[in-house]
């Protein structure tokens with residue numbers, strides 16, 4: 001009997017092993033046959049280890065400000081378009097301004113936006129704006145653009161932002177402040193459609209925890225994944241409740257784009273996806289909050305390291321401050337007149353590369369520069385490439401806001417992307433950054449505390465949140481404004 005049992009288990013193990021092997025071999029054959037057919041015309045580059053490809057090398061190459069060592073190393077070896085294997089997918093990486101522009105401007109024709117990894121979908125949901133395409137994308141996007149950059153910005157939103165920021169910055173006085181953490185709550189409040197930020201602190205804490213899901217998307221005991229997942233679940237519950245409140249009460253702040261989604265649902269067009277509004281909201285939070293906070297922090301960092309630029313921006317703001325007197329807030333004309341401030345922001349976005357790359361998938365075999373990008377392959381459009389390229393900018397790794405005086409329209413500079421997917425929050429972000437700078441520079445002086453390295457975990461961030469000691473301007477006789 002025992003013998004039969006042993007024989008039976010042995011056969012079972014054998015059958016199982018050979019099926020797994022057969023599956024693995026056919027998968028390998030399929031992959032390699034596709035590659036073989038296209039090998040001649042694929043861009044150059046290696047594919048690394050089976051399955052994991054070069055993901056570990058990519059993640060371990062410790063990107064820092066103005067540097068993404070993995071991509072720089074590979075483009076030095078293979079040129080400005082090359083292939084590799086990341087996050088379980090074959091990828092094409094482009095670092096070339098013209099190719100990037102071509103890919104981005106062919107959205108929905110040759111390429112389509114997509115999430116780079118499955119983890120992004122877990123965190124943000126199945127249907128963020130990134131995953132919605134063609135007509136529906138345009139409908140939502142138009143409403144969003146209207147919300148974020150309409151004429152309202154010039155009056156209502158502009159004043160609202162100044163009040164919100166002024167209150168928030170009041171709490172920084174004589175404090176040890178982690179600029180990035182504090183700036184995040186400003187970005188968060190703004191993106192949450194201008195609600196009073198104080199009510200948002202719990203929501204923000206949940207959001208911060210849940211976005212950590214991107215760091216280690218491994219559901220194993222002992223990992224932070226379960227805690228993050230729980231926060232994510234609670235965040236979703238709160239957001240869903242909020243959307244329902246908006247719908248039922250029809251508050252004035254009910255954003256048009258949610259109205260559109262709601263109507264689509266009512267018309268039965270979205271029956272299979274009742275989470276669309278929710279996922280979209282998560283996507284907007286993710287897009288808007290992190291980016292703006294990072295940009296604020298980078299500007300403070302670059303100004304702290306460039307006394308000449310700091311003096312000049314102080315002069316620009318001191319002149320406006322003196323002209324208007326203490327109590328008066330900024331007008332749209334003041335905002336438009338800040339030439340040097342605009343250049344400081346531009347240079348910080350060029351050198352800081354808040355969004356270093358975006359992701360697309362090829363909808364068909366596409367030929368670029370004599371190479372084939374096969375249908376279904378993902379493309380990493382490295383926006384940062386031209387920004388740090390010596391042939392596009394002189395001494396590209398130095399902070400030089402004065403360079404922008406001489407540069408007019410510049411197709412190499414696309415910190416907000418290009419084409420149908422370019423950032424609808426661009427105007428809003430620039431406004432937010434300018435108001436922040438005006439209030440911060442005219443109210444305070446600051447001193448950086450120690451060194452703070454940047455890490456990519458799960459997105460580019462300052463390890464310590466860039467700590468500074470903030471002093472009230474009245475006590476800081478070195479500040480130009482009092483002279």
Ligand code: HEM
Pocket residue numbers: 113129130141144148190191283284287288289291292295349354355358359414415416417418420421422423424425426428429
């Ligand atoms: C300095 C700040 C910001 C930077 C550098 C930035 C950058 C970008 C970039 C590069 C894209 C293109 C993504 C792609 O092509 O796949 C994008 C898209 C987007 N951004 Fe921003 N962004 C900023 C601020 C904001 C703000 C404040 C908001 C909203 C409140 C926002 C909302 C969005 C949305 C919703 C998208 C997706 C657009 C679409 O898929 O049609 N962004 N952003």
